[in-house]
Amino acid sequence: MSHEKYQSLIQALHDCMAACNHCFDACLMEDHVEVMRECIRLDRECADYCAYFEQALSKGTPFVSELANVCATICEACGNECKRHEHDHCQRCAEACFACADQCRNLVA
């Protein structure tokens, strides 16, 4: 079953979605929100894509490689942006993004 085979990726996608949404929420409350614009934008994009991909895996999508490939690109972009900010939520988000991107890259390789 697809959802068992991909259990580890599903968990990584879920962790990444949660971290991105938490970072989105926390960035909007930061004092200097003006430097968090790109982080806010990419947090939403990455959370939405990971949520989509996680659902696709759990319903048995035949397009795993194609979706994983794009996911790695989006997670890396979000991780790179988050990594630049010192906030805990950004650093934790960057870790979750890179972990998810790694799993996607491994799957496609």
Place this chain on the structure above:
Amino acid sequence: MSHEKYQSLIQALHDCMAACNHCFDACLMEDHVEVMRECIRLDRECADYCAYFEQALSKGTPFVSELANVCATICEACGNECKRHEHDHCQRCAEACFACADQCRNLVA
């Protein structure tokens, strides 16, 4: 933080989404798919709503009660349909639906 306060509901929503998507996938492969129509339809509906609500909680939605109320209705409808079928995936899905509905009802109460 919203996402910590609601950790248990987030997990229930996630389990319900995964169970519904697995049931959707498995129902489509059953020999007698003609008796699974309503199960397939409600599995999709419930999975989509739980996925939406889970994301909403993790991004700090101010509409928790309103969303939880509808979630309980959808999860119960899906659980009641799944419960009627003997397949393991349906029985497990019914359990996940009712567990999620309970958490939603408790939250609203």
Place this chain on the structure above:
Amino acid sequence: MSHEKYQSLIQALHDCMAACNHCFDACLMEDHVEVMRECIRLDRECADYCAYFEQALSKGTPFVSELANVCATICEACGNECKRHEHDHCQRCAEACFACADQCRNLVA
């Protein structure tokens, strides 16, 4: 067919989703992004909910009233926030939100 019966609501949901996403995008580029925090948050929430509800209608959901009821609440909250800002994208978004909320209220009534 559900999707024909609700054609006007589907259009209103779609317009609202598009206006909210445009407003989200434009708010993030405003000079004074620090006063747009709540607008950004509600734009995302409202866009995501309208997108979800639009899909639900087009796939024949049996939960139209329940979903419409919550939709009206979210659209009104987003419209009220947008209305407070002078930016064109905010004013247009407020209009789309209130138009969508009206249709939802009429449906439930």
Place this chain on the structure above:
Amino acid sequence: MSHEKYQSLIQALHDCMAACNHCFDACLMEDHVEVMRECIRLDRECADYCAYFEQALSKGTPFVSELANVCATICEACGNECKRHEHDHCQRCAEACFACADQCRNLVA
């Protein structure tokens, strides 16, 4: 603005999402639902992806090419499956899928 530049693609995505969801709903009500399994599965996949991509465009995603590329693949797969069935809803869905795939291919080219 992103959402204006891509107006024609946004419309094609929206039409495709609506056609796929209608086909999903109608397939589940067909007498011979057992031959519509793959159509039901791909209708959901294609509707969900088009809905995601449409939202991404309207919120100004920087990943247009990557998302369009995968979209073309999914729309073609769904269109090819729908084309095999004589039902009006399947034929109309195939048309919407191929029209959307064309726009995605043109964008990437």
